[in-house]
Each structure stands twice: as C-alpha cells, then as structure tokens.
Amino acid sequence: MTRLTVDIREKRLAGRAVLGPVSFGLDAGEVVALVGPSGCGKSTLLRLVAGLDREVTGTVRWSGEGPRLGVVFQQPRLLPWRTVRQNLDLAGADGAEATRLLERLGLAAKADVWASQLSLGMARRLALARALAVDAQALLLDEPFASLDEGNQRLARAVLAEYLVRRPVPTLLVTHDLAEAVALAHRVLVLSPGPARLLFDQAVPPGVRTDPALAAATVAVLRDLAR
C-alpha cells in the first residue's frame, strides 16, 4: 500500500529558507491535515510531496513507484481554453465518475462551458472534481474548500468525506479551518510560522465525528497549539 515518508531538513527558494525541519509519515488510508499560518510553507511542502520540485535537503519518498496523485492546487489551475468536461478528461478522469462529480458539485450545467467562463467558486469545485475523478492513489489538497459559500462548502466536504470512505487513500489536506481539520483528518500537523518547523503532530480522538462537544474541545486544543 501507498505510504509517504517526509524527512525534510531545509528547503530554500530564491536564497531564503522557506521550510525548516519537517518530518512526518503518512500511512495508507490516513488523512492528515496540515495547518499553519499563511506563508509558512504549506504549498511549498505540497509541491515537494507531489514531486513537482525535487530541490531539497532531506528526503520525500513515496513507497513503491510514486502513486497516481489527485491534486487540488491552491489556485484552480484549469486549462481556460478547454471546457469543464475536457479539463476532467484530459487529467485522466474516469468518465462516469466525472459526470457524477459534476452533478454532485453543481457543475453539470456547465459541463460544456469554457473553463475561462467559470466563476472562481465554480473553478475551485471543478479542481476538486478533477482530483477526485482520476482514480488517485493519494490525494494532495491545498485548501480545497476555500472561496465557496456555506452551502457549497458543506456539499464539497461531504463529497470528499464519502470519497474517503469509499476509497481510503492517504491524503494530505491543507486547511485554515480547524473544525474542518478535525472533521476530516485522523491527524493534524501544526506548522510554525517563518520557515515552517513541525510544531505538533496531534492525533484526532476517534469519537469527534459523532460528538460535537469533543470536536469543539479538540478544535480549542488545536487552536492553542497553533498559537
């Protein structure tokens, strides 16, 4: 099964350190939330994990030969000159799954519209659909629910939660919302500001999803840790 080992000592960009020592593992089927202040290096870490950048002191290693990834970038990164549907197909989406996800995420009516003509929230939902439609062996999600209204946010979270139940793949979820982290993840990694160090690697207690009080308490604890 797919596993990830991250053991970074330092990552520099344009001559400045943007990541300090960060080590953690991601087991098969495990969902890990990544939390940290803006600019601390979360997106940079995700690029390293995705293998899009290899210049780093330390190791970032996937078991096996590197899984097929489903990635949600922080910006939608769609091909504006292709339709919504084509953006899914070109990424290697499964046809039926793509249709289902467009439907679920309220984009079915836009299937044949140029991606350039979507609103930002639609583009972000499409980016999420793309990551979930490609039969990924691991998910890397950079704020997948940002810029969505409450209704669509709830919907998108539900879609991801169902997905993870059906296909428990290792998932790295960058989020600013601790409640979201607690609701979806098995573990929460809290990063420090500046060149990010790993502050805490905190397991989410098993009962949170059924016990709102426990969830609230966990969020409070995490908020304290993150401060």
Added chain:
Amino acid sequence: MTRLTVDIREKRLAGRAVLGPVSFGLDAGEVVALVGPSGCGKSTLLRLVAGLDREVTGTVRWSGEGPRLGVVFQQPRLLPWRTVRQNLDLAGADGAEATRLLERLGLAAKADVWASQLSLGMARRLALARALAVDAQALLLDEPFASLDEGNQRLARAVLAEYLVRRPVPTLLVTHDLAEAVALAHRVLVLSPGPARLLFDQAVPPGVRTDPALAAATVAVLRDLAR
C-alpha cells in the same frame, strides 16, 4: 457624499443571463455585505459597479463623477514583475499608509520581494492593503479574507473594521461567511442562485457587535433566508 444606485434589469455574458433584476442603493458610509451561492453573479455585479463593464440593461450610477475606488478582486491581480512595495505605489497608495498596512498585515518583511514570490495568502493580504492604501472614496471587496488562516483572518478583519471607523466610505463586501457579514456590515443583501435576483435586503440590528447572542441569532436568520 458618494452614493451608489444599482438598478439592473439583466446582465448577459456569452449569450447567457448571469444577473437578473437586482436593485439596491449604497449610502455614504454604509457597509453592505453581498451574499449568495457560488456562481450567482456577485463578481459580475462588482465589475459593473466598478465600471469595468458597462454592457448591461439597467443603470449602475455613482453620485458625482465616480469615486476613487479601492478594489479587492477575488483573485489578487498583482503585478508579478513588480515588488510588493511597487504594487502599492503603482496603484497610487499613500507612502506612509502603505508602510503601516504592510506592517499591520505582516508583510513588512516582504516589501522588496517580487509579488510573484508571495504565497497566495500573502498575495491576498497585499491586495487588501492595496485597496485600503489608495485613499479610496468607496471600497469594493470580493472575499477579502479568503485563503487566510484564522490568525491572519482576524487581523485582516480588524484592519478593515478600523479603517471603516476612521474613514466611513460606502463599501460593498462580497462574503461567504455570514458571521463576517454580520460583524462588518450594516445591511446584508442575499442573492438567489442562477441569474441572481435580490432575495432579501436585510438590515443588521445595531447591537450585534456587542451582543454575541444577537449576532448568532442574526446569522441564523440570514442562513435561513439564504437557503
């Protein structure tokens, strides 16, 4: 004083209606939150109000000769080939105010960095700083606090709130967060999905900022209206 009158009958894009009948006014010093599901036409409405698009049936009129605007677009829209500081200066920012805002929003260390090298959250904070630094006579803000961690979000909201106390300019604030709307706005406009119609134009009761219970109740009411 600057006032805005919006009386749109229809706005079409690429042959499709994206805005239905929407009418409202924005008085001097009034902060109005604009809420509606993703894709309903909020950003389109803001473009019309900003005078960036004039093709519409209906009227969008500012009193006087059109105020100097401070705009936060939904995407940062920075000049990547200019530094953080230059992005402010080129937009016509007041020098001292720009320095102060960079400081407040945690960007002082990045003042001389290319805008292309910012993280998304930093870019968004810079976009907010730009809108607030140009001595605007009206603000148009499209989700100014999205993609920020809790700490920075709180900070940015505080910066805006202080600004509005110091200089009460008419402000249109697009947001997905009803609590945010209630905390900052005098009125909340709720738009329908599809080609947006104005569902409700709801005044926020004066006491909410001091009374958490009232705020929560207002949010609940709005959530109902928006459903």
Added chain:
Amino acid sequence: SRRARAAAVPLRVGVLRYGTVSWELDVIRRHGLDTAHGLALVSQEFATGQATQVALQAGQVDTIAVDWLWVARQRAAQGPGGGADWTFIPFSNVAGAVMVPAGSPVATLADLAGRRLGIAGGPLDKSWLILRAYAQRQAGIDLDRATEKTFGAPPLLANALAAGRLDALLTYWPFAARGQAAGQRTLLTVEDAVSGLGIQGTPPIVGYVFSERWAKANGAVLDGFIAASRQARALLTENEAEWPSLRPLADAGSDAEFLALRDWYRRGIPPHWGPAEWQAAARLYQVLAAVGGPALVGDGGDTLPAGTFWRASSW
C-alpha cells in the same frame, strides 16, 4: 593641373567595380584626358548593373553603361511625353557568346536541341533574342522550345557550366572570356549571329546612356567626354604598355584570362558611329521585335523609337 581640375565640370559615371567601363575611365584619368577637355570624371561604383540603372533614374549619376534595347524599350513603353528621354552612344560592339565545355560534343547550334542551355540575363536579353532568331533562320530550330533553358545570374551559370550541370551557356563576354581562358570553346559569338542574320555593318551593343535633356544642356561636357573616351580607346588599342596598369581593375585569375579579356575588349571597340551603325541597329531591332514581341518592345511596333541614339555626335 589641379587648377584645371578645379575649373572642370564634373561628369558622374556609374560603374561596376571590376567592370570594363572602369578600364577606360582609368586610362582617361591617368592621362588627364578629362581635364584636357574641361571635365572632371567622377566614377561612382555600384554592385550590380541594376544598381547603376537605379542610380541613373534617381539622378545620382549622369551616365551609365547599358544596352540600347533598354533605351528603346523605355522610350517605346512610355511614349514621346513619357519622360524617359534616354539616349545612347556606343561603348562596345560585343555582347557575348555561346560557350561549351572543352570536350563537348556540341559542334553546331543544331546540336543544342534537347540539351541544357544556360542563359545569362532574362528571356528578353538581347543576346538570347539574337541567338533565337539566328537559330531559327540558320538551323530551323526554335531554341526556346528545343532546349532545356535555365535563366540565372551569370556567375551562378558559369559555375553550373563548369560543374557539368549545363551543356552550353550563353553569357556576357567577360564571362565568355574567362571561360575561354579556362579551356571552354566558343560555339558562336553574338556578333557572328548578328551578321549571320544578314545585317550589314556592326550594330553597337552596349553604350553610355544619358538623358537627352542633360545632353542638350551639357553639350560641351558630352563632346569632351566622347573625345576623351575615344583617345583612351585608341591608347588601349595601340599601346600594349597601358594594359599592365589595368590588371588590378580586371580581377583576372590568370594571365591567360587577362589576355582573353583584353582581346574581347579590343574587339568590341566601336570604330565608327554614324548612319551605317544606326541603320544596322534599326534592322537588328526589327529582328528582335519579331522574336521578343510586345513584351520586349511594348506597343511601339518594330520601328526603333526616334531618339534612341544620340546622333549629334558621330565618328
């Protein structure tokens, strides 16, 4: 003679570097023949013949060397009031020759049928028209149809003949002379073709061309130039000692080449200029007009346009 030069009227001649006109001008200047006749020769170098023609039209020079067909064509095409009042006095009576490689099986014009023939200049070049008329009359073949023609720039064609990519080449005489020195055989000179066409006398081929208006306004200068030029040619004909100093102007690869160039040059010097030559040229024009058609002569028919030749001077 510096004072003489200062007093002299300048005469601007457009020439080609390494062109044969420069030889004559060089002799004139070296012997002070121009100042002796009250003029100061100024030669302006250009890279191609066309460039000299552009220069003449643009008023940059007073005269250039070009063939009289060019004059006739412009006069015919533009009519009497057309402004092209160019007129001509002779410089050389030789045009060129058909050259074949040393061991070529081609012995007569008739043998050219079905072979690859290179033609310097275009399809309206005088030599080509003369050759076609001559082949028609003598051998009864239409070279235009019977050969595999290649038009092109003379240096490229010379190279192609040397490389065996052509069987025969109709080219200008300086290239013919060089070929001769390199062992090529002259199948037929254009001058022989002209007399083979039954044209009595020797029509000129290339000459100095200038504007009639200019000539009328500068009669003394023109006459002085003609006199100087004839003196120079006499020197070149009679005096072997003139030639070594022309060597650097000729860019000859070898002595043999230089001698060949000298002989062709001398052969071309027009001994006379008068009614006999004008009539010969008029008859030649009829022949060319018949072959070249309206593309060559314009709408003027086969009568040489009046004024093509400068008749006020003759020798």
Added chain:
Amino acid sequence: MVGRGRAWLVRALSILVLLLLWEGAGRLAASPLAPPASTVLATLAREVVSGALPHHVGITLARVAASFLLAMVAGTALGLAMGWWRTVDLWLDSALLLLLNLPALVLIVLLYVWFGLTEAAAIAAVALNKLPTTAVTVREGVRALDRDLLEMGRAFRFGRAATLRHVVLPQLQPYLFAATRSGLALIWKIVLVVELLGRSDGVGFQIQVYFQLFDVAHILAYSLAFILIIQIIEWAVFQPLERWATRWKAS
C-alpha cells in the same frame, strides 16, 4: 466591439482609401516610375487575361507553400526544443544565430552552387531562411509558458503529447500566428530572390525581367497580384483560424 457587418465595411473602405491615395499620388507624379493604381490594375488585368500572371503566380505559390510548411514545422520543433531544454538551447544557440543572420543571398547562392539550380535547392534555401526566425519566436513563447499549468499537467501525468497539444500549443498560439504572418511574407520575399537568381519562372523571375526593362507598372502588378492572394488567405484562413483559436476568450 464592432459588429461583423460593419467590420467588413471598414475593411473595404480602408482598401478603397488606399487605392484612392495611390491613384491620386500617381496622377500627381505623372511619371512612368510612379504609375497610378488604375494603370497597375489595368496591367494586372491584362497579364491575367494573357495567362502569364496566373502561370507565374501559381508556380511561386507552390514554392511558397512548400517552403512555408517546411520552415514552420521544422522551426516550431526547433523552437520548442530550445525553449524547453536549456542544454539544447546552449548547444544550438550559436548555430541558430548563424543561420538567422546568414544573408539570404549567400545561403541561396551557396545552395545553388553546391546542389545545382534545382527546385529542391531553391525550396531548401527559402525554408532555411525562414526556419530560424520561427524558432526564435517560438522559443520566446516557450520561455513565457505558464509554469503553474505545466506543473498541473505533470501532476496529472498528461504525458508529452497531451501536454504539447492541450497545455503548450494554446499558449503558443499568438507566437505561432506572429510567426505565420511575418513568415509568409518573409518566405514570399525570399522566393522572389531565389527565382531571380536561378529559376526560369515565377513571380520573382518576372519581376526581374521587368526590372531590367524598368517597367514599374508591371513590377507593381506582379507584386500586387501576390499581395492580393495573401490578403485573401488572411481573410479566408488566418483570421477565421485566429478567431477559432481564441474563441474561449470571446465576450
């Protein structure tokens, strides 16, 4: 935005104005060296009727088409490779600069001398002249590609062909159109030189012949014939193609 119908009206008017200006200037000059539009058009008509112009223009067009295709395909490929891989760029940069700046005349003459005055040499000479400018343009386009989209393509394993077709080419579109427009013009101009130096037919050959006679009306008539054809290609092919390629931007 200007409506489609009005756009064509303006286009037609602009050509009319051009012709009128030309006509007026020509009449004022009253010189055979500056013939008015009417004279040139009459000459053009006569040459068309005689069949000479269609013959030569056809031959030139064929040469232009062959060289153009060669140069665009090879130049685009080279530009892509040099923009994409820095090592390729370092190795080939000087050779590209050499080819780019080798005078057309020299290249043509050398190819004619080495390979004979053949059609193949002619077309190769023209294509080699245009190829480096296409490569230089496309290379700039590749260097300006959006890195975020390329990363997206890598993350989703687009593979080389799909990346090229769906990520890279749409971004190169303006560069390719610039290369196409100026390329067609450049190629036609070089074909003229090639024909002038060593071919026995084609527009360049004809222009050379009329140049020797200094017949400006004919020279302009032949030039104009070709320009008219390019104008038609522009309207019938390039502009619709460009609209098609950018239709996702419309509105």
Added chain:
Amino acid sequence: MVGRGRAWLVRALSILVLLLLWEGAGRLAASPLAPPASTVLATLAREVVSGALPHHVGITLARVAASFLLAMVAGTALGLAMGWWRTVDLWLDSALLLLLNLPALVLIVLLYVWFGLTEAAAIAAVALNKLPTTAVTVREGVRALDRDLLEMGRAFRFGRAATLRHVVLPQLQPYLFAATRSGLALIWKIVLVVELLGRSDGVGFQIQVYFQLFDVAHILAYSLAFILIIQIIEWAVFQPLERWATRWKAS
C-alpha cells in the same frame, strides 16, 4: 539548471564543434566554392588588417542601427495601436499586409527612384521593410494581454503611461525579444540588398562584388564578420537584458 560557468563552456564548445564540422566539410569538398573555416577565417583576418572590412562593416552597422531603431519604435507603436483599438486595426490591417508583403526589392527600388540614392532613402527603405513584422508580432502580444491585470489597472486608475510601462510592456517582453532578434537579422539582410542596389560601400556592396567574382571565401568572410558582431551583441546585450527582464521569474 546549468550553472553559469558550465553554460559558457557549452557555448564555446558548440562554436568549436560548428567550426570543426565546417572545417571538415570544407576539406572534404576541397573546392574553392566550399572553403573550409580556416580559409575563411584567414581571409577575414586579412581583410581586417587591410582595413577594408572594418570600413565596410562599420558603415553597414551604422545603417543597421539606424533602421533598427526606427523600425522597432514605429513598429511597436503601430502594433500597440492596432492590438489595442479594433477600429485602428480594421482601418490599417490591409495597408499593413500590403507593406508586409511588398517585396523588399521593389520597395527599395521605388524609394531610390523617387527620393534619390540618398542615405535617408536607404534607411527608410530598410525600416519600412522591418516595421510591419514588428507590428504584426506586437499586435499578437497585445491581443494576448491578461485582461484581469488590465482591469486592475483601470480600477486603480493607472493612467495610460503607467499601464503601458508596468502592465503592458512586461507582458510584451517575449514578443519584443522575438521581434528584436529576428528583426535585427532581417534588417541586416535588407541592408545588404539596399547596399547592393544603390550604395557604394558596406558589406552588401562587397558581397555582391565578390559574388560577381565568385569568391566564396570573401563572401563568407564578410558574412561571418557581421554574424560575429551579432553574436557579441547577443551575449553582451540581448541575453543579459532578457535575464534582467525576467528576473522576477527566477527561483
């Protein structure tokens, strides 16, 4: 990424390889029509020592510089205007296409005949030949401009000058570099034709003279001299400039 030091090594090696290939081919051919590199370089050295080459190259360079500046400035302005305002585009498109496709030769001869064989006519002829290709390239660049950034500029009232300088030009940079590189090459080639047709000095004049004599070594020596200068300009000006203009992308 390849380090700066190694980059220069590869560049030098690539030139060496080029020279060796040329030398080998020349020696194999053993013909004066295909002289090896050593012969051409020796000829080049001789012409430099004699002073002939510096003289002619200097004159040609001056003409190239003048025409280049003219054509780039006017072409960029025209391209900006045509890309920006659709009405301007509609009115001038046909004229641009005409100028773009008017053969260099014809344009040069006409300008010479109409305005005399002056230096001004020569430089104007060259500039007019290059101008339309710059305009076409820049126009494509303008059409491809990011609309979001332009809107941002309008919202914050950048004004025309600041928009041009800080929003538009940075986006046109790759187009301008493409136009510059192929433009310099084009201009130098046209200067050759201009010199061939109506000047009594310059590289073009020399090349034509040696063409009549079929002296390939001299032809190549003169071409090479100019190419070397362009190579130096490329290394000393264009590449540093391009690095500077894209420094915000580096990482």
